[in-house]
Amino acid sequence: MAQEQSTSRLVITVAVMLAVVMQVLDLTIVNVALTYMRGSLQANSDQITWVLTAYMVANVIVLPLTGLLVERYGQRNIMLWSVVGFVISSALCGQSHSLTEIVLWRFLQGIFGASLAPVGQTIMLGAYPANKRGQAMAILGMGIMLGPILGPTLGGYLTDTLSWRWVFYVNIPFGILAFLLMQSVPDGGKSANPRPVDWTGFALMALGLGSLQGILSLGDQDDWFSSQTIIILTLITILGLLFFVWRSLSVKHPVVDLRLLKDRNLAIGSMGIGIFGLALFGTMVILPIMLETLMHYEAFTAGLAMAPQGIGAMLAMMLAGRLLGKGINPRDIVLVGIVIGAFGTYLTTLYDLNINIDWVIWPSFIRGIGFGLVTIPLFTLAFTTLKKSQQAEGSGIFNLMRTLGGSVGIAIVSTVMSQETQVGWNQMSKFINPFNPAFHQYLAAAGMTQNPTTWQVLGNIVLYNQANMRGTLDAFVLVFYGFLVMIPLILFLKKPAPEKGENTPPPVQE
Template sequence: MTDSRAFSPEPKRFMITLAIMLATIMQTLDSTIANVALPHMAGGLSASQDQITWVLTSYIVAAAIATPVTGWLSGRYGRKTIFLISIAGFTASSLLCGIAGNLLEIVAARLLQGLFGAALVPLSQAVMLDINPPERHARAMAVWGMGVMLGPVLGPTLGGWLTDNFTWRWVFLINLPVGILSFLGVYYYVHEAKSKLLSRFDWFGFSMLAIAIGMLQLFLDRGEQADWFGSIEIRVEAACCVIALTFFIVHTATSGSDSFFNLKLLRDRNFVTGLAFYFLLGLLLYATRALLPPLLQTLLGYPVMTTGLVTAPTGVGTMVSMLFAGRMVGRVDSRLIVALGFGLTAASLWQMAAYTPQITEWDVAWPGFVQGLGLGFTSVPLTTMTFSTLEKHLRPEGTAIYSLSRNIGSSIGISAMQTLLARNTAIMHSSLAAYVTADTLVSRPDALSRAFDLSTTAGLAGLDAMLYNQASFIAYLDDFRLMFWLTVLALPFLWLMRKKKAPDGEAPDPAAVAAE
């Protein structure tokens, strides 16, 4: 029940809005701000390129695990209490990220950041609705939606500027003043809503799913380095994942409506198809964001600030297309709008797969903008279609599972693409090195001697480094090409979804689901 004091006078409403929007922007900003700083983090923490992506995947997995329990916690302990704990925890873990001295410390801090940050966006939306009367809800959600989208837009540019002018640590330390101001604003101006006595939460089912997801992520992140099933560690992680997932499936099948995952959700074809597409959307979006900064900075020598600027248009494209998509839903077949979005995404990946070492900043910015357009045209109508046939009482559970599918897709996508990148780089390096034989050096001495003194160890090392860079570049293009084909092959399955308006009430707000 909403507190009667919630509909506050204008000045107080402004202060509450400012406080919760600071929390929202802080959380959404961290979804992109660290990407451009990854190569600098790798150098500062003595981590390899595939290891440093754990900074991204640990945050995503933790947020994915914590998001479904947000509603139960706020109903059990009070929305304001959970909001304050989340802001304080997110701010403190940001400090831990900023002062981390090695890879293990920053990954642990990012796990905490994801756990505490999971509640910030859904709770900020709930508070915005509570403090505004019904006639102001549309305006309030417009303001809130702008804040949600502002973080991903500003993230790459701000991250590049902070890293270039200060150090990568400020990518996280910038959250401290924002978090403190947000905490004080919520503490002084937001009143506690009455807690709801919710039904018992399925902690066993939730724990089994969390363990399965965590073990799967460790399996993917560590597999390439630990020689996959040749390592005891990887075999243990795989076994734990299978056992936990088995417990979850059996528990879900035998617990009925008391389980964490309601099996009735699987009876809705639109919802199941939507889960698959949202999983793929998370994979494409976050894997691309994780691949581009190392490619630009490590192989092409882009300054970190330039990297931030040329990757920022993705967020701009998303903002532009979401404005149009919202107006098109209801007037145009939503499947056609999603197909347009996936088509634009495929076009951007095709352009990325055609990169050469001579690409310009425009060659990077334009495909990113097109991919952003594709994301905006996809997320709004896809969310609408996914929930359009779902019964109203199943939508709260469906929203949590829907957000979970994208987060799992994101973490798996980053890990899988980094694994393929490392493997394909090694394969291509061996293939290219096979052409540099003694006969080649004899037949074409001038071509190589102008760049390297092949009679010295340093010269041979330089030649090997050049071959490695060429192999890495080809491996990046292979990743982009694979994602292109995944996008194209998924398109026909859109027509598994039915055209049908929601039978009662409205589907969850697309911007809210996208931000969780």
């Protein structure tokens, strides 16, 4: 009997991992292919970003609906439909021949992919006994972390060796295998009396969250509030979310039960994972730009240079799972992870244009260890005080905050990099003028004379590189402070109480 349960858990784990990795990978794998897609689809640099925006908008709209969908259709059905829809929309994305086509299919891909991570998380929690749930979350966390880390490397390789269409086609074999294995997943979570759908609340949520994602995706390129579009989207976001919150707290059966946020651990854990998303996805934006633009690495080489972060995260997650299984307070593990992640990020604030590859590898590895030690215990803490019937909806809220945190992180980091690069350019350029004695000394030492070529070298190479490096360092400083902000939040989390009979494994099926 024990062996059958173990085999069943293994099949469930592999099925869930395949589905989750496939979905999370699509958050970043497309980024490196955008330049190639722009040429193939006859789109400009602003238009092609809708390939990313459409996916994220669909994700944030559907994620909070996870609990409601599970109540009505059950965990296994939601996973099966999501995998099938995700694979079909991935294939349609790959065969797209216009910008309109691919944006439509990406939106559909985001709709079907949104529920995979939260429902998979709920299935894993139910499949493992209480004393092994830390290990289960460690396994799932590796999948969630591997996506954004491996995405740029795999996307660069597929684009360079095959074509940009293969960043979508690669989902097909994994999706088929996940679908076949998913047949063994127990169909739990379905309610005999599901809540009615509050369509008014859903419309308000979709309007507010969709507009918010639009602001985050388009803000930097449209210069934020100097754009009339951003101002209109901001007003829609504020009004939509305010009325959505009012509606959710005033009706008996809201589309998303925000009353769950009365649970301190879920509320603080969701805030923590949002800030963590800023640190993780913000780093994934900064490093490729720095390595490819300033260090002149190829896309695939840059991905390999970032791989140690993933290795560190996987090792730390396995360690975190073991520590949780031995009864170590998850809050202590998270705090250690924050300190290690902050230290790894602090090292990146010391970068300059002359660093060697070691200065990329080791801080990334250290930061990855921090990420790994934060992720799993934070998952555990967020759900430790929720009832089992609340876990699916709580997981939707938790994963929504992770996704929004990533979107906010990308938007803030991109803005800081561009604005501080301009500030650096303005401040340094004033020293390059023919009336500055130090300028003449620099030219003499470099063996240069005042001519048009000299001004081009100084402007396009020296100032450009130095100003961009300054913007990059300021973005790393922001990520460093993001780690520090998490510390007071984590101190307010409750330690999970030992469950009765946790040494007796419950059956796999709910």
